[in-house]
Amino acid sequence: MIKTLFVQEFYGLTDESTERELYDKTTFRHFLRYPDKMPDARTIRLFKERPSSSGMDRKLWDAIWKQFNDRGIRIEKGVIQDASHMESDDGKHERKKTGKR
Numbered sequence: 886m887i888k889t890l891f892v893q894e895f896y897g898l899t900d901e902s903t904e905r906e907l908y909d910k911t912t913f914r915h916f917l918r919y920p921d922k923m924p925d926a927r928t929i930r931l932f933k934e935r936p937s938s939s940g941m942d943r944k945l946w947d948a949i950w951k952q953f954n955d956r957g958i959r960i961e962k963g964v965i966q967d968a969s970h971m972e973s974d975d976g977k978h979e980r981k982k983t984g985k986r
């Protein structure tokens with residue numbers, strides 16, 4: 886679940902988006918070592934709420950960043966883009982030419 890939060894944090898995903906992307910992206914499943922069952926949005930939300938209510942979430946992230954820094958690992962946040970194809974306007978609604986500009 887920590888790795889799930891890691892993916893969510895670095896790609897700026899909501900709980901629902903994280904659930905969807907875990908099923909969709911092979912690289913995310915590989916990072917999680919191909920678990921038999923992916924967490925759903927509710928499980929992710931509940932898991933995040935436990936440490937954040939006590940302030941442990943900040944300590945956890947600080948410990949993770951310290952390990953990266955100690956090993957010289959630099960991580961930048963990423964962005965997921967949707968590469969859906971959409972039809973463009975067919976041009977039927979063009980302005981009528983009046984001869985004036």
